[in-house]
Amino acid sequence: MEQTLLSQDAYRLFHNGSLELAEAEMNGIYLDTNYCTKKTVALSRKITYLQKRLEQTELIKVWRETYGDKTNFNSDAQLAKILYSKMGITPPNYTPSKRGAVDEKTLMEIDNPALDYILRIRKTKKNKDTYLASFIRESVDGIIHPFFNLNTVRTFRSSSNNPNFQNIPKRNKEAKKICRRAIIPRPGHQLMEVDFSALEVNISQCYHKDPTMYRDLTEPGADMHRDMAQEIFIMDSINNEKYPSHDTLRQAAKNGFVFPQFYGDYFGSNAFYLSDWVKLPTEGVWKDSDGIRLDTGENIGSHMRRSGVRSFRGFLRHLEQIEKHFWGVRYSVYRDWRKRWYEEYQKKGYCDTLTGFRCGGVMKRNEVINYPIQGSAFHCLLWCFIQLSRAARKEGWRTKLIGQIHDSMILDVCPDEREYVIKKVRQITEKDLRESWEWIVVPLSVDVDLYEINGPWLS
């Protein structure tokens, strides 16, 4: 790795950052250990039950005939051999090393009742063995002390381990409930989460200074994801109040087009993700009954056909045009920045971040473009974390900073101090940060989420 702390400022940020992160590590996070042990038992029982049901399936007969005593339902290698060699199924997808894949998406494409049990067992084991088990294993007197490292990541972000506090389930409702139920505040306290809104996109603006994106980020009512949803799904207006289902389309555009495009993806793979999201088939001509149902009463397959996109192939051509317009017209200044930024790297062999770090060594185009944005965004969070942690110490708060997840901070708040802490948080994140770093050319704002007093990390 050829990353270096270029400037005195960068050194100081990481020096002070490591001190305050160490303070948070020492503070630690309270665990409902009673819940953890009870839930672990419950999940074990669930796994036993699911395995019994799995035993009764036809697929398992083949599995036992093949592997006998060596049968192991947790082995993906065995599963791949059963499906793709013994049963002669053609793998719907392949792994990077060209073997038949057996991940969730792939197994869902194969019509076999046993696979449903395998997936449910996998999910349950993940919650039990990765999250609850590591919480129990790493806890000391009912407190976990996740590490927050500043020396492991190529982009100068942070990482976390023992246990990893930065990948606790959130999107999957069931997993979220199982895992976050274990995280609780100090007695009488409440958890608080402070998230920067769209931090990476805002920080990208500080590099490329695209005027269209500037408007998208600063004008009230502007919404790039809604705009792109309208283009992708060919609608005059995406009105979420009148048609709540349209929020699904906005989400699809955000996670299936806009963000992947920013990371360096292209329309070809966007098309698969988007089709999957709205349940449109990736083969053949779309039917009126295809796809999710909109609040207008129409299915999206019918809507797309009426609008002139009649099949997945048509959708590909449509998305190609949208991509062309996205970079060629809408964000052409951003596009030019990317080009220049990469060419400059090719000339110099490194690129520097706005926060004073140097990324060097052999990098691919997407890496060169993404590293500075990803790193600088985290540095904004780290700067705020340092200021807040210092204030907490100097002013003798009972409120403690306990963790950080790239663009958010997690606090264990004493309710008496709550209003003052929120005031301080907003002062640091929304005012002081911009004054301290003049290169931040857009307003930054945070969401403050509060959880119940004595309640877990769940709403």
Add this chain to the structure above:
DNA sequence: GGAACTCGCCAC
């Protein structure tokens, strides 16, 4: 018996 690998899957 441990290091290094693959795969799958969780987060931003």
Add this chain to the structure above:
DNA sequence: AAACGTGGCGAGTTCC
């Protein structure tokens, strides 16, 4: 022309 950025970690497997 090519084509999604950053991590940690559990389990299985392979190799020495």
